Amino acid sequence: MTPRPCISRLCRPCRRVAGLAGLGLAALPVLAQSWAQSALDPAGPQARQLAVLSWWMFGIAAAVLAGVTLLVLWAVLRGRRGAQDRPLGTRRGLWVVVGGGVLLPLVSAIALLGASLAVGRETSGPGPGGALVVEVTGHRWWWEAHYLDPQGLRVATVANELHVPVGRPVRVLLKSEDVIHSFWAPNLQGKTDMVPGRTNVAWFQAEREGTWRGQCAEFCGLQHAMMAFLIVAEPPARFEAWLQRQAQPAAEPADALARQGRQLFESRACVMCHAVRGTVAAGQVAPDLTHLASRRTLAAGRLPNNRGSLAAWIVDPQQVKPGTTMPPTRLSGDELHALLHYLEGLR
Ligand code: HEC
Ligand SMILES: [Cu+2]
Structure with a gap:
């Protein structure tokens, strides 16, 4: 008996492989569509x-x-x-x-x-003239950003969430405060390393409105995977309004509970690390909280910004991001309530 033509022997595994490959290929365009980080x-x-x-x-x-x-x-x-x-x-x-x-x-x-x-x-490179200039500094494990005016002076300080005007180039001056990080918002640009002691320059431009997720792309320690940021691209007028608000000092507490919250905030260790412009809090080693409530996330994209996450974060940050330098804070229920109320008012 002559051996069976081997085509039929190869065929079954072949067909399976081809089927899988086909499925994978068919899925690609679907996966490629409107990912917040792709x-x-x-x-x-x-x-x-x-x-x-x-x-x-x-x-x-x-x-x-x-x-x-x-x-x-x-x-x-x-x-x-x-x-x-x-x-x-x-x-x-x-x-x-x-x-x-x-x-x-x-x-x-x-x-x-x-x-x-x-x-x-x-x-790569510094990009075209007329760009909006933002200085972004990587920290373990969060992002500090200063918006600069044409003279190079800082007009607003934010953390973990960049807003940019649609259609205008944005030049980012990338620095690091500790180890090497890498600034990467894949929907907008390739990666650019942030090296301690030097300033790397990159630029990007958003062509349409949207919110995209960026991620540190250079392993920088325990919480590297939890070092994300958002880029919110909005029409120029809305962006300008946002920038003006971010440049303002913090709103005065609106009621007695918020005042109590601010007092607590100012009397605890928070002020050693965090700044809230317009108060005694002038720490420089942690995210600026002046407009905390305007941000969508907490702790560099780790948590959505809502009351529950805020409480969980303040009471025990080590639980949420083991290794972060922020210590746990002991507070009574009433104190926590007041503190949360105050922080939620920082719009
Ligand atoms: C020893 C310094 C230190 C102290 C003290 C400290 N923090 Fe923090 N805090 C940090 C650091 C660092 C981060 C960033 C952590 C990260 O995202 O990895 C942070 C993050 C935060 C965030 C999230 C900010 C954002 O934009 O995502 C809030 C809110 C916060 N801290 C509130 C407080 C409050 C309230 C207190 C006082 C009860 C406090 N912190 C005390 C260092 C500190
Ligand atoms: Cu990293």
Whole structure:
């Protein structure tokens, strides 16, 4: 009996693999759509160039993989049929080795390298003039940001949430207070390292309204994965209003409970680390809390900003972000209530 043509033997696993690969490929465009943190859903010119480059790399790599797989299959089938090998010493054999082994990889590698360098050149650097300038400093494990005016003076200090006007380039001056971090908002830009002792410059531009998540992209210790930030792109008028409000000192407590909360805040260790502009709190080593209630998240994206998370954070930050420098605070129920009420008023 002649052996069964091996195609049918290969087929079942082949079909499975093909099925899985097909599913994966079909899922890609779905996954790429409107992710809050995805290099596949670009919202700015640089991210778009990076995405196009990645798709090209993916396409070429996929074509090479498919080509090699087909050739291997072909060789296997042919070998099983007992076909004669073409000895490598022939001219054709030489072409296979030189062309497939040297020329083709070299040409494609050089082309991809060239494309990468070109995209890298265009997407990095200080960017065009007229940019909004923001100084961003990485801390373990949160982000401090100062908005600068055209003279380079700080007009507003915020933490973990950058607002930017749609359609205007934003230049970020990236620094670090401790170890190396990396500023990465994949929908808008590639990664740029934040190195202690120097200032790296990058720029990005949001083409449409939206809220995107960024993430530290350089391992910086225990809570590295919990070091996120938001970029909120809004129409210029709304952005200006936001910036003006962030530049203001904190609102005066609105009622007796809030006043009691502020007193508590000012009498505890909080003021050693945190600043609330307009109060005695002038600490510089922790997030500025002047407009805490205007932020969407707490502790660098770790928690949504609501009363429950705020309470959990203040009572025992080590539970939420083990290793953070913020100590737990002992408070009675009434004290916590007043403190929360005060902090919630910091709009
Ligand atoms: C020893 C310094 C220190 C003290 C004291 C301290 N904190 Fe903090 N706090 C931090 C640091 C550092 C962070 C940032 C943690 C992170 O996100 O990893 C932080 C974060 C916060 C946040 C979240 C801010 C944001 O924008 O996400 C709040 C709210 C907060 N602290 C409130 C308080 C209150 C209230 C007290 C006093 C009861 C206090 N802290 C005492 C260091 C301190
Ligand atoms: Cu990190």
